[in-house]
Amino acid sequence: MKNKKILIVTECFYPEEFKINDVALSWKDKGYDVDVLTLAPTYPLGKVFPGYKNGFFRKDEYQGVNIFRVHAVTGYRDSTVKKTFKYINFMIFGSIVAIFIGRRYDYVFGFNLGSLTDMLPAVVIRKLYKKPTMFWVQDVWPDSVYAYGFKKTKMLSTLLDAFVKFMHHNITAVAISSKGFESKLEPYIKKGLKFNYAPNWADDLDMDMSPVILSKTQKVHFTFAGNIGKVQNLENIIDAFLLLSDECQKKAQLNIVGDGSNLVNLKKISNDSPNIIFHGKQKREDMAKFYKASDFLIVSLIDKPIFSVTVPAKTQTYIAAKKPILAIINGDVADIVNDNNLGICADPSNEGLIKEAFEKCINMPENEKSKFIINNTKLLETTFNKDSIINNLTSQLVGYND
Numbered sequence: 001m002k003n004k005k006i007l008i009v010t011e012c013f014y015p016e017e018f019k020i021n022d023v024a025l026s027w028k029d030k031g032y033d034v035d036v037l038t039l040a041p042t043y044p045l046g047k048v049f050p051g052y053k054n055g056f057f058r059k060d061e062y063q064g065v066n067i068f069r070v071h072a073v074t075g076y077r078d079s080t081v082k083k084t085f086k087y088i089n090f091m092i093f094g095s096i097v098a099i100f101i102g103r104r105y106d107y108v109f110g111f112n113l114g115s116l117t118d119m120l121p122a123v124v125i126r127k128l129y130k131k132p133t134m135f136w137v138q139d140v141w142p143d144s145v146y147a148y149g150f151k152k153t154k155m156l157s158t159l160l161d162a163f164v165k166f167m168h169h170n171i172t173a174v175a176i177s178s179k180g181f182e183s184k185l186e187p188y189i190k191k192g193l194k195f196n197y198a199p200n201w202a203d204d205l206d207m208d209m210s211p212v213i214l215s216k217t218q219k220v221h222f223t224f225a226g227n228i229g230k231v232q233n234l235e236n237i238i239d240a241f242l243l244l245s246d247e248c249q250k251k252a253q254l255n256i257v258g259d260g261s262n263l264v265n266l267k268k269i270s271n272d273s274p275n276i277i278f279h280g281k282q283k284r285e286d287m288a289k290f291y292k293a294s295d296f297l298i299v300s301l302i303d304k305p306i307f308s309v310t311v312p313a314k315t316q317t318y319i320a321a322k323k324p325i326l327a328i329i330n331g332d333v334a335d336i337v338n339d340n341n342l343g344i345c346a347d348p349s350n351e352g353l354i355k356e357a358f359e360k361c362i363n364m365p366e367n368e369k370s371k372f373i374i375n376n377t378k379l380l381e382t383t384f385n386k387d388s389i390i391n392n393l394t395s396q397l398v399g400y401n402d
Contacts, residue, residue, distance in 0.1 A: 003031055003032055003033045004031075004033070004106040004107065004398070005032070005035070005104060005105045005106050005107070006027055006032050006035070006106065006107045006108075006109060006397070007036070007037060007101070007102070007105040007107070007108050007122075007125070008023070008034065008035070008036045008037070008038075008109050008110075008111060009036075009037050009038075009094065009098070009108065009109070009110045009111070009119065009121050009122040010036065010037075010110070010111035010113060010118070011038065011039060011043075011090060011114060011118040012038065012039070012041070012043050012113055013062075013067060014041075014062045014067075015049055015052075016041050016043045016049075017284050018113065019111075019200050019201070019313065020111040021062075022386070022390070023390055023393065025063055026390045027390075027394065028063070028065055030394070034064075034065045034066075035065070035066045035067070035068065035105070036062075036066070036067045036068065037068045037070075037094055037097060037098065037101070037121055038067060038069055039069060039071070039089075039090055039094075040052055040053070040055075040069050040070075040071065040072040041072075042072045042073075042074055042076075044077070044227050044259065044260055045077060045259065046074050046075050046076045046077035047074055047075075048072065048074060054071055054072055054074070055069075055071065056070065056071045056093065057070055057071075057093075057097065068097055068101065070089075070094055070097060071093055072086070072089065072090075073085045073086040073089045077260070077261045078261055087115040087117045088117065090117070090118045090121070091118065091120045091121075095124045097121065098121035098122070098124045099124060099128065102125035102129050103128075103129050106132075107131060107133075107134075107397050108122045108125050108131050108133040108134070109133075109393075109397055110122040110135045110171075111136050111138070112138055113138050113139065114138070115139075115141070116141040116163070116164060116167055117163075119135060120167070122135070122171075123166075126170050126171065126172075127170060132172045132173070132397065133171045133172055134171060134172060134173040134174065134175065134393075134396060134397045135167075135171055135173075135174050136175045136177065136198060136393060137174060137175065137176045137177060137181055137185070138200075140181050140306060140310075141160065141163075142157070142160035142161060142164055143305065143306035144306050145160060146306075161188075164188045165187075165188045167188075168185065168189045168190065168193070169188075169189070169190040172193075173193070173196065173396045173397060173399075174189065174193060174195060175195075175196040175197070175198035175392075175393055175396060176195050176197060176198070177198060177200050178309050178310060178332050179197055179332060180308065180309025180310075180331060180332045181195075181309055182195045183309075184306075184309060196396050198392050198393050198396075199383065200311070200313045200316050200384075200389075201384050201385060202319050202380050202384045202386070203316070203317045203320055204320070204386075205287075205291065205317070205320050205321055206285075206288050207288055207291070207292055207321065207322065209288050209289050209292065210292075211289055211290075211292040212286075212289040212290055212293050213293070214253060214255055214290075214293045214294070215253050219251060219252055219253045220251055220253070220295045220296070220361065220362045221252070221253050221294045221295050222241075222252065222253070222254050222294065222297075222298055222358070222361070223255040223256075223257060223291070223293075223296070223297055223298065224237070224254075224255070224256050224257065224297075224299075224300065225257040225258055225290060225291075225314060225317075226257075226258050226312070226314050227259075228256065228258050228259060228260030228261070228263045228266065229260045229262050230261070231301055231302050231304075232260075232262070232300055232301060232302075233300045233301055233302045233303075233328060233329075233348050234256065234262065234266050235262075235266065235269060236328070236348060236351055236354060237254070237298065237300060237328060237354060238254070238266060238269055238276060239269065239351050240351040240354035240355040240358060241254050241273075241275075241276065241355075241358060242270075242276075243351060243352075243355045244355060244358055244362075248358070248359060248362055249273075249275050252358065253276075253277060254275060254276045254277070255277050255279060255294065256277070256278050256279065257280070257281075257287070257290055258280075258281055258282075259280060259281040263278070266278070288321070291317075291318070291321035291323060292321070294323060295323070295324070295361070295369070296323065296324050296325070296326045296343065296344075296361050297314075297318040297321060297324070297326065298326045298328060299314055299318060299325060299326075299327050299328070299329060299333060300327075300328035300329050300348060301329045301348065302348060302349075303330055303347070303349040307329070307330075307331065308330045308331025308332065309331055310331070310333075311332050311333055312333070315327075315333055315336065316384045318376075319376045319379055319384060320376075320380055320384075321376075322373050322376045322380070323373070323376070324343040324344070324364075324372040324373070325337050325342050325343030325344075325372070326343055326344050326346070326357060326358075326361060327343060327344070327345045327346070328345075328346045328347075328357070330347065330348060340375050340378075341371065341372065341375045342372055342375055342376055342379070343372050344361055
């Protein structure tokens with residue numbers, strides 16, 4: 001009996017570091033033949049990774065998973081025009097490839113990481129070959145389009161609404177990584193399609209590693225790790241940290257680990273503070289060293305409605321690190337932190353309240369921190385369990401019958 005074949009459609013895949021890599025390998029281990037349709041790897045710097053070529057169509061392989069790569073737009077990090085072309089690029093070239101390879105698959109799984117246009121190759125296969133097709137939604141259109149700076153005109157709104165409705169009327173199952181996505185997507189999905197909650201799980205971390213030395217003297221260490229863009233709200237965080245009294249600043253250190261389009265600007269506004277340290281992008285396998293050396297881990301997004309229903313993947317990673325969380329964000333993430341007593345929350349738009357949150361963390365007794373750690377462990381074993389989430393996704397994908 002032949003193995004069932006799954007095609008994953010995704011903007012990003014290995015060596016880019018996203019949960020879909022683990023999904024692909026898990027399905028391979030379960031006995032499925034897994035292929036991936038994606039772009040040449042460029043995230044987050046907008047440059048093709050060393051060792052890869054940006055051809056119009058290339059094949060490679062990752063631990064038994066076959067990968068079909070199409071040309072990627074580069075230089076999008078600092079250009080809205082190129083970012084727009086990036087959205088269109090995979091929609092066109094990915095769909096062309098999908099026409100030729102789509103017939104061979106039993107199931108199609110779209111990892112909707114950002115732009116919904118990237119899911120068109122999956123819908124093309126659904127329309128042409130009637131294959132069961134599922135989206136795992138990580139970001140919500142059309143709301144996120146406006147959140148990233150595109151002006152909401154009547155024409156754009158009409159076009160986007162029609163496109164989003166078309167896409168979600170041509171799938172057989174949908175999973176959402178945040179419960180708040182349901183209300184945003186409800187107007188666009190076809191009747192009878194049910195939302196399946198499948199959050200991003202916590203990464204496996206080797207917390208037995210020796211911690212990195214973040215400072216020569218003992219301090220309360222706050223660490224932000226991840227992409228450094230405008231939406232991460234790090235300007236307000238740095239400004240609030242600089243509002244702390246000299247005494248508090250001497251007791252604390254703000255560590256920013258990562259790279260992205262807003263890094264140069266953040267270094268300017270940090271004003272060469274000796275207590276704000278930029279560590280650059282680090283290898284994924286080394287991040288546990290930074291988490292272990294930290295007292296609080298920061299998750300943050302700017303205060304816009306779309307981000308109130310967004311749960312950055314670092315949230316679950318911080319839970320896996322079993323460290324108190326400083327959530328400078330509203331909405332679903334704040335609810336997770338507050339409802340499960342995982343740390344401290346602050347309004348992302350209010351520098352005064354962010355400053356107060358820093359002060360509370362700096363002066364927090366150890367027994368209070370330990371309660372947050374215990375609660376992280378409980379949540380890690382239940383809601384954010386990797387195997388349970390992947391099994392859930394699998395059953396939703398393969399359980400559909402036309």
